[in-house]
Amino acid sequence: MEKLKKQMKQVRPFDIVIIVVLMLASFLPHAVFAYQQVQTEGEGSLVAVVTIDGKEVHEVELNSDTPHELLTFHPSKNQYNIIEIDGERIRVKEDNSPDQIAVRKGWISKPGESAICLPHKLMIEIKTIDGEKDRGQDEMIIPL
Structure with a gap:
């Protein structure tokens, strides 16, 4: 428990924002590929x-x-x-x-x-x- 408290003190609020942004950006290639698939269907x-x-x-x-x-x-x-x-x-x-x-x-x-x-x-x-x-x-x- 003591170890967890020390680690939580090291995490800053901006670190959480960066992690969330990176997680959302990881889905960007999937979205681009899906968009391309929709555009090429029927052509x-x-x-x-x-x-x-x-x-x-x-x-x-x-x-x-x-x-x-x-x-x-x-x-x-x-x-x-x-x-x-x-x-x-x-x-x-x-x-x-x-x-x-x-x-x-x-x-x-x-x-x-x-x-x-x-x-x-x-x-x-x-x-x-x-x-x-x-x-x-x-x-x-x-x-x-």
């Missing part, structure tokens, strides 16, 4: 871009007419990734990486989502396109 069409080592190897439009498809990529001699496309969603179905992080990510279908397999340098990104202009993460504008 253009969704495209899944598969890149290996920074080079685009496959691009597919995701809509209800997209057929079910399995694609196999071999980033190097002893590595493989099986990508499954099913209409408006895509996932890494299977790979031989040690941690299986991309496989455990599961289906992705919203703009800005990605599945990444670091040992194989494979990345799947969901972007929106509007006619000729690509409106992916690179061009995100955050209103202030």
Whole structure:
């Protein structure tokens, strides 16, 4: 009890204000991302871009007419990734990486989502396109 009283004497009123402000600011990225999701819904069409080592190897439009498809990529001699496309969603179905992080990510279908397999340098990104202009993460504008 004595120890608690000593610690409470060290806390100043302005310390509490700083802690509250920092806690509220920690939710800011979530609010910005949610705002961006609402703005991109209904605009253009969704495209899944598969890149290996920074080079685009496959691009597919995701809509209800997209057929079910399995694609196999071999980033190097002893590595493989099986990508499954099913209409408006895509996932890494299977790979031989040690941690299986991309496989455990599961289906992705919203703009800005990605599945990444670091040992194989494979990345799947969901972007929106509007006619000729690509409106992916690179061009995100955050209103202030």
